[in-house]
Amino acid sequence: MTSEHITKVYDAELQRLRETVADMGRLAAAELQSALAALAARDEEMATEVVGSDQLVNDREYDIEAMAGHIIALRQPMAADLRAIIGAMKVASDLERIGDHAKNIARHTMTLSKLLTTGTESKLLEVGGAVRAALRRVMQAYIEQDSASAREVRSNDVAIDRLYNEVFREILSTASRDAHGVSAAIHQAFIARSLERIGDHCTNIAEDVMYMVDGVMPQDDRPKADETAFMTIEE
Amino acid sequence: MTSEHITKVYDAELQRLRETVADMGRLAAAELQSALAALAARDEEMATEVVGSDQLVNDREYDIEAMAGHIIALRQPMAADLRAIIGAMKVASDLERIGDHAKNIARHTMTLSKLLTTGTESKLLEVGGAVRAALRRVMQAYIEQDSASAREVRSNDVAIDRLYNEVFREILSTASRDAHGVSAAIHQAFIARSLERIGDHCTNIAEDVMYMVDGVMPQDDRPKADETAFMTIEE
Numbered sequence: 335m336t337s338e339h340i341t342k343v344y345d346a347e348l349q350r351l352r353e354t355v356a357d358m359g360r361l362a363a364a365e366l367q368s369a370l371a372a373l374a375a376r377d378e379e380m381a382t383e384v385v386g387s388d389q390l391v392n393d394r395e396y397d398i399e400a401m402a403g404h405i406i407a408l409r410q411p412m413a414a415d416l417r418a419i420i421g422a423m424k425v426a427s428d429l430e431r432i433g434d435h436a437k438n439i440a441r442h443t444m445t446l447s448k449l450l451t452t453g454t455e456s457k458l459l460e461v462g463g464a465v466r467a468a469l470r471r472v473m474q475a476y477i478e479q480d481s482a483s484a485r486e487v488r489s490n491d492v493a494i495d496r497l498y499n500e501v502f503r504e505i506l507s508t509a510s511r512d513a514h515g516v517s518a519a520i521h522q523a524f525i526a527r528s529l530e531r532i533g534d535h536c537t538n539i540a541e542d543v544m545y546m547v548d549g550v551m552p553q554d555d556r557p558k559a560d561e562t563a564f565m566t567i568e569e
Numbered sequence: 570m571t572s573e574h575i576t577k578v579y580d581a582e583l584q585r586l587r588e589t590v591a592d593m594g595r596l597a598a599a600e601l602q603s604a605l606a607a608l609a610a611r612d613e614e615m616a617t618e619v620v621g622s623d624q625l626v627n628d629r630e631y632d633i634e635a636m637a638g639h640i641i642a643l644r645q646p647m648a649a650d651l652r653a654i655i656g657a658m659k660v661a662s663d664l665e666r667i668g669d670h671a672k673n674i675a676r677h678t679m680t681l682s683k684l685l686t687t688g689t690e691s692k693l694l695e696v697g698g699a700v701r702a703a704l705r706r707v708m709q710a711y712i713e714q715d716s717a718s719a720r721e722v723r724s725n726d727v728a729i730d731r732l733y734n735e736v737f738r739e740i741l742s743t744a745s746r747d748a749h750g751v752s753a754a755i756h757q758a759f760i761a762r763s764l765e766r767i768g769d770h771c772t773n774i775a776e777d778v779m780y781m782v783d784g785v786m787p788q789d790d791r792p793k794a795d796e797t798a799f800m801t802i803e804e
Contacts, residue, residue, distance in 0.1 A: 396786075403655065410645040420638065420658075427662065441798035449801060509751055513802035516744055516751055521798070523755050524762070551631075563676035563756070566684060567748035 344409050348418065351401050352477075355422045355429075358394035359473035362429045365391060365436040366469065366532065370462040372440055373455060373525065376447040384440035391433030398426040414549075421546040425476060428535040428542075432469065435528040435535075442521040442528075449518045457501040458522065461529045464494050468536040475543050484543035487536055488552065494533035495559035501526045502562040509567070530560060579644050583653060586636050587712075590657045590664075593629040594708035597664045600626060600671040601704065601767065605697040607675055608690060608760065611682040619675035626668035633661040649784075656781040660711060663770040663777075667704065670763040670770075677756040677763075684753045692736040693757065696764045699729050703771040710778050719778035722771055723787065729768035730794035736761045737797040744802070765795060 365387055372381035402419045405411065411419055468487055475483040502523065509519035537556060545551050600622055607616035637654045640646065646654055681690075703722055710719040737758065744754035772791060780786050 403651065406641065406655075407647055407651055412642055416638065416642055420641075423655075438798065445799050445801060506752060506755070516754065517741060517801035519751065520741070520755055520758050523758070524798070527759070563673065563759070564680050566680060566752035 344405075347401070347405050347409070348415065351398065351405065351419065351422050354394065354398055354401065355425050356473065356477050358391060358398065358426060358429050359469070359476070361391050361394060362432045362436070363466065363469050363473070365433050366439075366462075366466060369436040369439040369443065370459060370466070373443045373446070373462070374459055376443070376455075378444050378447045381440040381443040381447065385437050385444075388433050388437040392430060395426045395430040398422060414546075417546050417549065421542045424542045425539050428538045432532050432535050435532050438528045439525050442525050446518060446521050446525075449514045449521070455522075457504050458525055458529070461494065461497045461501055461526065464497055465529050465532045465536070468494065468533055472536045472539045472543070476539065479543065479547050481544050481547035484540040484547075485552070488540040488544075489557060491533050491537045492557040492559045494530065498526055498530040498533075499559065499561050499565075502565055506565060506567045527562075530562075579640075582636070582640050582644070583650065586633065586640065586654065586657050589629065589633055589636065590660050591708065591712050593626060593633065593661055593664050594704070594711070596626050596629060597667045597671070598701065598704050598708070600668050601674075601697075601701055604671040604674040604678065605694060605701070608678045608681070608697070609694055611678070611690075613679050613682045616675040616678040616682065620672050620679075623668050623672040627665060630661045630665040633657060649781075652781050652784065656777045659777045660774050663773045667767050667770050670767050673763045674760050677760050681753060681756050681760075684749045684756070690757075692739050693760055693764070696729065696732045696736055696761065699732055700764050700767045700771070703729065703768055707771045707774045707778070711774065714778065714782050716779050716782035719775040719782075720787070723775040723779075724792060726768050726772045727792040727794045729765065733761055733765040733768075734794065734796050734800075737800055741800060741802045762797075765797075 365384060368380065368384045368387070371377070372384060402423050405419055406416075409415075468490065472484060472487045474480070475487065505519050505522045505526065509515050541552055600619060603615065603619045603622070606612070607619060637658045640654055641651075644650075703725065707719060707722040709715070710722065740754050740757045740761065744750050776787055
């Protein structure tokens, strides 16, 4: 093999790694979208399908780790290439967690769909829409290696946190005090929490993109506004 | 530099990486222990300290990633060494998440300590004890590179899931229906969930140890028994 040939093979391997990460992002986004559709429709069957589909996302992470390990071992990459490979593994790890949270949302939706609920779903779906937009934008930033756009996603997480505070307050204040109402409130709170966590994972991915492109992690503190741990029902 | 000298420096770098991961494990374990002590004592001040201490754990992950990147770039490690380096980064990522969950437990404890509670803390502390034991054992398995012991931790996670189911059922069934009772139930449910997640991260670390030592990820499914997403209050 000529060295030119080796370079071409190496470039193709890096390209395939990037495409697999982008593809995993699409799978995770589809899983989240289906989980939110099941929540909107209180559709237990659709939610059950989401739980089953999470394995596809997990399998993709395994593929990415194997590819990355292969490239590191064979090509001994340096500098920007090494950052791209380690970055791909880190993005895959966050996408796997996003899939897990989508699965959790679906699991709690299966239970919620059997309970009388208080109508907090519309607010949950609003948080869901914001989180889906963040995932779409940060994966676009990854594909285009667009550090400025990644930074915007990171800054915007504070808006997701504020929505999460609002929905959490609404869950607490509208929970009816019968058994179904208390159960529903707890399951809704878990769904809200999973959505907020997906937002955090999008922020992680944004930071990974900034690291890949700029070579440094952002040094300023992450903007955070989650206050739910301190909320109680006012009498 | 002679090649023998280079080898010695390289070995020392790998050793320092392992020791930093072990040290990060001790910091995360101390954070968890303090969070549980604050919960047991309903001590808001102690819980506030735990929240502040989480940054120490996060900083350590950053150090480990920098060290690992440096070794990969300079030494171009192969096979077992490469697995050890990638494994160290993965263990650090799970320890960072464990620290995050300990911080969350402390945050919810700050709120719980102001509410009238139903006495579910004793059951939460039982789960906490099991999770602390899992973390201690899996980090010992990492330090000793003991694959068999890691496998035991992985198998035992199902016992933590069962304890989590029990405590979740108790939270739902004993929640008093006044405002404080419902608020307390939600915050207790989040603490229980964080403990269960720490158990999952210990399972991740166990699988990383098995991968480092044996060169393959365990192929059998993870034993899981978490059923809380489907629980409701029985009338």
